[in-house]
Amino acid sequence: MPDSIDNLDAVDRQILAELQSDGRMTNVELARRVDLSAPPCLRRVRRLEEAGIIRGYHAEVDPVALGWEITFFALVGLESQKQTLLQAFQEEVKQWPEVRECHMIRGGGDFLLRVVARDTAHENALTNRLTSHATVSRVQTLQTIHTAKQVPGVPLEM
């Protein structure tokens, strides 16, 4: 099993909490915060990375500043629940750069997508592309007009 470690102690969790909130912190600073010297701290980070518990590090960018004015979620229902068609739909949207997330929803044949668009016209084009897709029977668009909270990952402050 590449991910998950038998033993994950309080120091590991604190490392994860710190890196989840500031992924570019230097190892020296991280070591100081978890009250360890630098080498064992770095070894723990490497271990968490290799175990797959840390999947990567990402800069969080401002979508609007980069020309992506619209973020919306699309609740997509497929006509069929056949495994091959579900798979085909996922493979399709995986290749759309504007689709940033694609989650299969419990209950069968539904997906929730997070999508970004440059403007309203672009948004319409994207929803049309979804609607006109062969296996899609229904698309509900949930356009974000304000984000009150946006924190990464999971709670770790315990």
Place this chain on the structure above:
Amino acid sequence: MPDSIDNLDAVDRQILAELQSDGRMTNVELARRVDLSAPPCLRRVRRLEEAGIIRGYHAEVDPVALGWEITFFALVGLESQKQTLLQAFQEEVKQWPEVRECHMIRGGGDFLLRVVARDTAHENALTNRLTSHATVSRVQTLQTIHTAKQVPGVPLEM
């Protein structure tokens, strides 16, 4: 205006693309990729940070490995669209550590939340807390059973 810069050239966008995909890359490596020497590269990164175009850096962790077995989205409808009540709801869920994202949806009185839970019982407790909230009239739970695509931020590979 603290965020947005008048001029954002191809090198800046490439820097953002690289850091969005690997936020812990060293500046030397980043400079090599965008074909710059280290000092001007670092100055550009600092400029993007101070302009608010880079909002932060985060480690991406594995929720299941850390005991958060369930990720679900909640589509919450409020009874009223009064500004003070919308505000109150947002302030409320901001304080719930399990609620990681709260987006106000166009159309009035609806929110889309991303929520994590330790198990099914925990999930039920959270949805009940939502449903029983004074101003909430309707909660639709969209439980994720599989994530086909999950990439951060916005498209930048152009």
Place this chain on the structure above:
DNA sequence: CGAGGCCATGCAAGGATATTGCGCTTGAAA
């Protein structure tokens, strides 16, 4: 057309950080 100023770059030096090897302590099991 040329001089000046602005902006961004590259080079170089120092200080800080990352990374490896090694010896030590600790705690559990034989």
Place this chain on the structure above:
DNA sequence: TTTCAAGCGCAATATCCTTGCATGGCCTCG
């Protein structure tokens, strides 16, 4: 008690970050 494995800190080296400074392109204005 002895043994062993896991994890720590220290020390040394390699790498990286950061700042100051000089150079060159480019636009503007005289």
